[in-house]
Amino acid sequence: VLDRWILARLHESLLEQTRAMEAYDLQGAARVLQAFTTDLSTWYVRRSRERMKEEGENRAHALATFKEVLLTFSKMTAPFTPFLAEMVYQRAGGNLESVHLEEWPIVDQALIDEKVLEEMGRTRSIVSKALERRSDAGINVRQALGGMTVTVPTGEFALEYQKLVKDEINVKSIEV
Numbered sequence: 001v002l003d004r005w006i007l008a009r010l011h012e013s014l015l016e017q018t019r020a021m022e023a024y025d026l027q028g029a030a031r032v033l034q035a036f037t038t039d040l041s042t043w044y045v046r047r048s049r050e051r052m053k054e055e056g057e058n059r060a061h062a063l064a065t066f067k068e069v070l071l072t073f074s075k076m077t078a079p080f081t082p083f084l085a086e087m088v089y090q091r092a093g094g095n096l097e098s099v100h101l102e103e104w105p106i107v108d109q110a111l112i113d114e115k116v117l118e119e120m121g122r123t124r125s126i127v128s129k130a131l132e133r134r135s136d137a138g139i140n141v142r143q144a145l146g147g148m149t150v151t152v153p154t155g156e157f158a159l160e161y162q163k164l165v166k167d168e169i170n171v172k173s174i175e176v
Contacts, residue, residue, distance in 0.1 A: 001160040002051075003065040004113060005120045006044045009036060010069050011111045017076055018107065030080055040069065043124065047164060067092055072105045123161045126150055130169045147173040 013036040020029035044066075051062040074089035078099050089099035096102055130148060134141060148171045150157060157176045165174060 001116065001120070001164070002044055002048055003061055004116050006040065006065060006069055007111045008113045008116050009039055010072055011108050012117065014072065014076060014105055015107045015109075015112070018104070021079075033077060033080065036073070036076075040073070044069075047168075074099050075102050075105050078102075119158065119161055122152065122157075123164055126165055127168045130165070130171075134169070141170050143170070145169070145171040147171060147175060149175045152176065 013032050017029045017032040020026070020032060048062050048066070051058050052066070053059070070088055070092040071094055074085045074092065074094070077088070078085040082100065085099050089102075094102070131141070134145075139145070148169065150165070155176065157174070162174045162176075166172070
């Protein structure tokens with residue numbers, strides 16, 4: 001689910017940035033990059049770190065997704081941070097001599113999965129609120145909790161998202 005989410009976020013951001021750049025809204029385009037960078041580093045990379053260390057098919061998927069994201073991201077950042085974009089492109093294994101010789105990436109509408117984006121937004125919101133509650137209660141995240149109750153408007157919260165919440169909050173069970 002993390003791979004589907006980051007690809008959806010990448011292409012959603014690419015669409016927003018392309019529209020902003022075509023409208024000569026450079027500040028808006030830069031804000032899109034900032035928001036995506038935050039999502040990539042504080043959620044995807046942190047949540048995928050263990051997957052990238054383990055052996056097997058899961059690792060291969062995580063690394064392939066991360067490489068694709070980095071290559072596209074380097075093309076998106078090239079107009080704003082040319083030297084950093086070049087370094088990321090080269091280290092991620094770009095095909096051409098320079099990122100600045102690449103075409104602008106094309107948005108893949110099929111990868112923009114609104115349901116995954118919405119569910120991951122809900123998941124991140126739940127994590128944020130739960131961490132806030134732990135902090136208010138003075139309970140360190142390293143201390144495992146037996147369980148927590150989550151209330152969502154639909155009454156449904158998929159198991160793959162629950163697993164992310166459990167790992168992030170350090171809780172053994174979730175009741176929806």
